[in-house]
Amino acid sequence: MTSLTGQPVPAHRAGAGGPTPHGQVGPPSVPEKKDHERVGARGVLTLIALGAAAVIALWWYSTPGVSGLGGWLTGAGEILGLLAGYGVVVLVALMARLPPLERGIGTDQLARWHAMGGRYVVSIVVAHGLLILWGYAVEAHTTVLSETATLLTQYPDVLMATVAGFLLLGVGIVSMRAVRRRVRYETWYYLHLYTYLAIALAFSHQFAVGQSFVNNLAARFWWSAMYLAVAAAVLWYRVAVPLRAFARHGYTVIGVKSEGPGVISVYIGGKHLDELAAEPGQFFRWRFLTRSLWWSSHPYSLSAAPGTDVLRITAKDIGDHSQALSRLRPGTRVIAEGPYGAFTAGRSGRRVLLLAGGVGITPLRAMFSTLPGPVTLIYRASREQDIVFREELDAIATARGATVYYLVGSRAEIGGDPLSPKMLRSLVPGLEQQEAYVCGPPGMISAAVEALRAAGVPRRQIHFESFEF
Ligand SMILES: Cc1cc2nc3c(=O)[nH]c(=O)nc-3n(C[C@H](O)[C@H](O)[C@H](O)COP(=O)(O)OP(=O)(O)OC[C@H]3O[C@@H](n4cnc5c(N)ncnc54)[C@H](O)[C@@H]3O)c2cc1C
Numbered sequence: 001m002t003s004l005t006g007q008p009v010p011a012h013r014a015g016a017g018g019p020t021p022h023g024q025v026g027p028p029s030v031p032e033k034k035d036h037e038r039v040g041a042r043g044v045l046t047l048i049a050l051g052a053a054a055v056i057a058l059w060w061y062s063t064p065g066v067s068g069l070g071g072w073l074t075g076a077g078e079i080l081g082l083l084a085g086y087g088v089v090v091l092v093a094l095m096a097r098l099p100p101l102e103r104g105i106g107t108d109q110l111a112r113w114h115a116m117g118g119r120y121v122v123s124i125v126v127a128h129g130l131l132i133l134w135g136y137a138v139e140a141h142t143t144v145l146s147e148t149a150t151l152l153t154q155y156p157d158v159l160m161a162t163v164a165g166f167l168l169l170g171v172g173i174v175s176m177r178a179v180r181r182r183v184r185y186e187t188w189y190y191l192h193l194y195t196y197l198a199i200a201l202a203f204s205h206q207f208a209v210g211q212s213f214v215n216n217l218a219a220r221f222w223w224s225a226m227y228l229a230v231a232a233a234v235l236w237y238r239v240a241v242p243l244r245a246f247a248r249h250g251y252t253v254i255g256v257k258s259e260g261p262g263v264i265s266v267y268i269g270g271k272h273l274d275e276l277a278a279e280p281g282q283f284f285r286w287r288f289l290t291r292s293l294w295w296s297s298h299p300y301s302l303s304a305a306p307g308t309d310v311l312r313i314t315a316k317d318i319g320d321h322s323q324a325l326s327r328l329r330p331g332t333r334v335i336a337e338g339p340y341g342a343f344t345a346g347r348s349g350r351r352v353l354l355l356a357g358g359v360g361i362t363p364l365r366a367m368f369s370t371l372p373g374p375v376t377l378i379y380r381a382s383r384e385q386d387i388v389f390r391e392e393l394d395a396i397a398t399a400r401g402a403t404v405y406y407l408v409g410s411r412a413e414i415g416g417d418p419l420s421p422k423m424l425r426s427l428v429p430g431l432e433q434q435e436a437y438v439c440g441p442p443g444m445i446s447a448a449v450e451a452l453r454a455a456g457v458p459r460r461q462i463h464f465e466s467f468e469f
Helices: 041-062 069-093 097-105 107-139 142-156 156-177 186-194 194-209 217-249 318-327 358-368 390-400 423-426 442-452
Strands: 004-006 252-260 263-269 285-290 300-301 310-316 334-340 354-359 375-383 403-408 435-440 462-466
Touching: 041 069, 041 097, 069 194, 069 217, 069 263, 069 310, 069 318, 107 142, 107 156, 142 156, 156 186, 156 194, 186 194, 194 217, 217 334, 217 358, 217 423, 252 318, 263 300, 285 310, 310 318, 310 358, 354 358, 354 442, 358 375, 358 390, 358 442, 375 423, 390 403, 390 462, 423 442, 435 442, 442 462
Parallel strands: 354 375, 354 435, 375 403, 435 462
Antiparallel strands: 004 403, 252 263, 263 310, 285 300, 285 334
16 A cells, blocks of 8 residues: 655644653653763864874884885884774774763764774784785895794794784674675674784784884883773773663563564663663663573664653564564563664754654654654655554654654555655755754665755755664
8 A cells, every 4th residue: 555644733732742651641851962972073083093193103203214125114014003003992992882972973873983994904904914024024035935934933922913813804804794794693793702802812912023112111001001991991881881770770671562563662661760861862782681682782772752760662573683572571681781872853953854764763753752843754664564653653743743744655656756855845845954864774764865965955964873783
């Protein structure tokens, strides 16, 4: 069935709240954003670039002079080695769940930087090894093969660093898109943890043979401090904070509800949940402590505004984990890491357009009931039965004077692109003035962002969240 239905409701009722996780209508509650926790992407990238410049300055300071081909090759190899040693720390820091980065930049953007940076770092590690071998061989007037044997057997800690280099290369290969698509997420994730082993194995050769460190105590001190600070952040934010939250909030499954074919909601109860300052649009990583699920945590967005004693997530069953959620029993304990994500309402005061595709409705459903001011929700689904929360959305629209459109059916059935600039302009008057939030499958997100741009919405007014890291 093809349907394009609108439900405009008078604007004077805007501002009323939507159903809470329990279904009652309550006042909107958007927690205040903590501005001190917000950092800009440009600021972080500048800081990373300044760090890289400091690393090159360290090499410059500790290198008296470079001469001959061997000297130049070795010098280039040393610079790349230092950059690789710095780069792995940056990569780990991006994934350390640091609140200012998670809130200011967003997990999906951080994951994209991490993936791109990972490709650079692995290439730099390989180039570092090759240049050092070549440079040392030229300086020793021997072959690269015999210099390789010398380095591996006679230079302290170089063998361990070589193993580390191969581990990093292996992780890099498994993370390549074509390979990653073929392995299970969990396989990829646990192989990825070998990165920590690689970093530990490679650490000591930097001080043992690195020209910039051998005679420079201050450099060794600050380099170690950088590694220790990031290790402490990882342990704190990825281990201690979730365990502390587990003890403090006592997250427990209180119910599971079917929302439609293959889609269920899980209600998670807890104490002092207001302390989390979770915002509609954010997500948590959920570790359900059952025999089959305890060992992996999966990200799911809040699908309703967070309450003081209950949170709701809604999942589509696309694999092992999401399917198992429907079998959760009340009383199951949960470790929840979060809240994470920067896909939250800004304070621009503009009208808001929410654009959802499929299960991408979840964070937008939470925002729909809480955003202040006039809001339009466009919900794209292939089939009528794939629309979830229809009753809730209609009730929210009525209560707060918002507009909701359901664009249902294939392109062929609808007779064109339902998310074309023309269609968007016809549904949303004054579109180019609006703040747009998009969530859905990757293809739908790029099509929607392109259509919004073509319709005249500036890029800074378009926000999107991808369910793929
Ligand atoms: C920020 C964010 C918010 C999300 N919110 C929702 C939501 O509200 N509702 C919903 O239905 N889905 C949501 N997802 C997607 C959800 O996490 C995956 O569908 C789920 O983890 C799939 O796991 P699986 O074992 O069922 O399927 P699998 O077949 O194992 O995985 C399917 C795909 O999901 C991704 N995935 C699997 N496990 C993870 C993981 N631990 N971390 C990141 N990605 C993973 C991988 O890309 C994988 O290829 C969200 C994802 C992200 C990144």
